[in-house]
Amino acid sequence: MTHPAIDLFAATGLDPDAALRITAEALRGADDGDLFLEYKQSESLSFDNGRLKGASFDTTQGFGLRAIAGEAAGFAHSGEISEAALKRAADAVRAVAGGHSGQYAAAPARTNTRLYSEENPLGAPSFEDKVRLLAEIDAFARARDPRVRQVSVALAASWQVVEILRADGHRVRDVRPLVRFNVSIVAGDGSRQEAGGHGTGGRDGFSQFITTDAWQSAVDEALRQALVNLEAVPAPAGTFDVVLGPGWPGVMLHEAVGHGLEGDFNRKKTSAFAGLMGQRVASKGVTVVDDGTIAARRGSLSIDDEGTPTQCTTLIEDGILVGFMQDRQNARLMGVAPTGNGRRQSYGHIPMPRMTNTYMLNGAHTPAEIIASVKDGVYAVNFGGGQVDITSGKYVFQCTEAYKIENGKIGAPLKGAMLIGNGPADMSRISMIGNDMALDPGIGTCGKQGQSVPVGVGQPTVRMDGITVGGTSARAA
Numbered sequence: 001m002t003h004p005a006i007d008l009f010a011a012t013g014l015d016p017d018a019a020l021r022i023t024a025e026a027l028r029g030a031d032d033g034d035l036f037l038e039y040k041q042s043e044s045l046s047f048d049n050g051r052l053k054g055a056s057f058d059t060t061q062g063f064g065l066r067a068i069a070g071e072a073a074g075f076a077h078s079g080e081i082s083e084a085a086l087k088r089a090a091d092a093v094r095a096v097a098g099g100h101s102g103q104y105a106a107a108p109a110r111t112n113t114r115l116y117s118e119e120n121p122l123g124a125p126s127f128e129d130k131v132r133l134l135a136e137i138d139a140f141a142r143a144r145d146p147r148v149r150q151v152s153v154a155l156a157a158s159w160q161v162v163e164i165l166r167a168d169g170h171r172v173r174d175v176r177p178l179v180r181f182n183v184s185i186v187a188g189d190g191s192r193q194e195a196g197g198h199g200t201g202g203r204d205g206f207s208q209f210i211t212t213d214a215w216q217s218a219v220d221e222a223l224r225q226a227l228v229n230l231e232a233v234p235a236p237a238g239t240f241d242v243v244l245g246p247g248w249p250g251v252m253l254h255e256a257v258g259h260g261l262e263g264d265f266n267r268k269k270t271s272a273f274a275g276l277m278g279q280r281v282a283s284k285g286v287t288v289v290d291d292g293t294i295a296a297r298r299g300s301l302s303i304d305d306e307g308t309p310t311q312c313t314t315l316i317e318d319g320i321l322v323g324f325m326q327d328r329q330n331a332r333l334m335g336v337a338p339t340g341n342g343r344r345q346s347y348g349h350i351p352m353p354r355m356t357n358t359y360m361l362n363g364a365h366t367p368a369e370i371i372a373s374v375k376d377g378v379y380a381v382n383f384g385g386g387q388v389d390i391t392s393g394k395y396v397f398q399c400t401e402a403y404k405i406e407n408g409k410i411g412a413p414l415k416g417a418m419l420i421g422n423g424p425a426d427m428s429r430i431s432m433i434g435n436d437m438a439l440d441p442g443i444g445t446c447g448k449q450g451q452s453v454p455v456g457v458g459q460p461t462v463r464m465d466g467i468t469v470g471g472t473s474a475r476a477a
Contacts, residue, residue: 008038012061022086023166025090026097029101032329033066035063036065037063038160038347040158040160043056043057047131049150060346063077063089064076065077065086065092067094067096069096076088108328110309111309113293115294116203117177117204118177121205124205124207133210133215134155137183140219141183147230148186148187149187155179155181155210158176158178161173162175164306170307179204180201181209182199183215185223187223197225198219225382228413232415234416235469237473240466241405242463242469243370243378243405246458246459250439251440254446256393256423260424261323262325262355264330272422277321277322282428283428284319286360287316287318288359289358290356290357291311292341292357294357297439298357298454299356299454304327304341306328310341313340313341325354341356342354345453354448354455356455357439357455357457358457359458363432363434365432365433371405375405375406375407376407378405379404379405380419382401383400384399385398386398396420399418402414420467420468430463431463434461435460439456440456
């Protein structure tokens with residue numbers, strides 16, 4: 001597979017001097033702004049019911065031109081990268097800065113950090129080899145257990161090249177690979193069927209994710225979950241002490257707390273955390289960070305989509321709120337520094353404060369100690385969908401793998417368990433923090449205001465006291 005020139009100006013024929021001149025004119029009087037150019041290749045294959053169900057390959061390119069004046073932002077974008085298209089976009093965004101006399105913000109710091117390879121993952125293995133691999137995975141999964149009724153396997157990859165040009169001539173570039181592998185299994189016993197799934201991914205090529213050991217382990221994990229759920233009993237409803245497992249259960253932290261710590265919600269005072277800077281918002285010992293600098297992780301970026309280098313930002317330290325995630329506009333309006341969290345889905349979207357890899361740091365307890373401390377509770381290992389109200393902090397999360405805890409021991413698997421509560425309030429219900437912090441396997445995607453971006457989550461084993469659990473059976477007396 002051929003690669004385009006890394007320099008998007010050279011690849012598209014857009015003269016960088018002309019682009020700078022047009023951008024500078026469009027942003028005259030603005031407080032900030034940029035020209036964001038993007039080239040992206042994407043590929044996905046899905047194998048279902050023993051055959052190739054879908055395959056797609058897509059190439060997109062375009063630019064987004066943005067001018068910021070105070071709280072206002074003018075934005076125009078086009079799939080045509082040309083001087084004529086850029087001039088039309090400049091006419092559209094110029095109105096925002098017209099009559100404004102702002103002082104153009106200083107450019108972001110430069111960085112030589114490269115958190116991932118520039119190699120395009122779409123080229124290897126070949127399309128034919130990927131199809132053969134999916135068929136092999138399907139056959140392996142079906143042979144693992146006679147109760148397997150359906151197998152779905154998917155591979156997806158993208159290769160994104162971005163260039164960001166500011167009116168002051170500051171120009172930065174980033175090349176971003178991204179891959180994901182998923183397997184889902186439905187197992188049945190009589191008339192009952194249950195599902196399980198596992199996925200991996202990151203900013204790298206496919207090689208490490210599709211070794212024989214890696215994909216066989218993914219199949220076994222998906223099958224294990226499905227078989228566990230086949231034995232699950234209806235979850236009891238009531239108030240329980242809940243133990244959250246390490247890794248992917250950090251998605252609850254991401255949704256119930258992380259979004260509330262993004263700068264725009266706090267500047268507009270629509271977050272449940274607004275006005276609480278410097279105050280206790282979680283139990284002592286709880287430290288939460290957002291770290292976009294972890295090499296090859298799904299949520300990591302060498303620079304964000306405004307050209308700011310990412311960093312590790314401490315949000316909650318020992319239970320005290322100490323920071324928010326910021327893009328450039330909200331940071332300027334709040335009088336703080338940007339944190340490298342300005343992200344956008346594509347050239348057709350405006351950036352906003354978004355998470356990268358958000359996780360809770362380790363505590364002092366072993367997972368065994370935490371489980372042993374619970375007399376009557378629920379152990380939540382995996383989560384599916386959830387809903388969160390950013391303003392109030394209220395959440396509902398579905399547990400896709402959970403167990404009853406009785407007298408300090410893990411008991412029967414539970415079906416239909418839902419965790420219900422208030423994120424900011426429940427952070428103060430954390431009574432024990434494990435020493436086994438893990439990040440998710442590289443599968444997270446976050447949605448906000450119609451934009452989706454890849455993210456990472458994580459946490460150690462955590463005990464939370466007095467959490468409402470929704471279920472379908474009465475609690476035992």
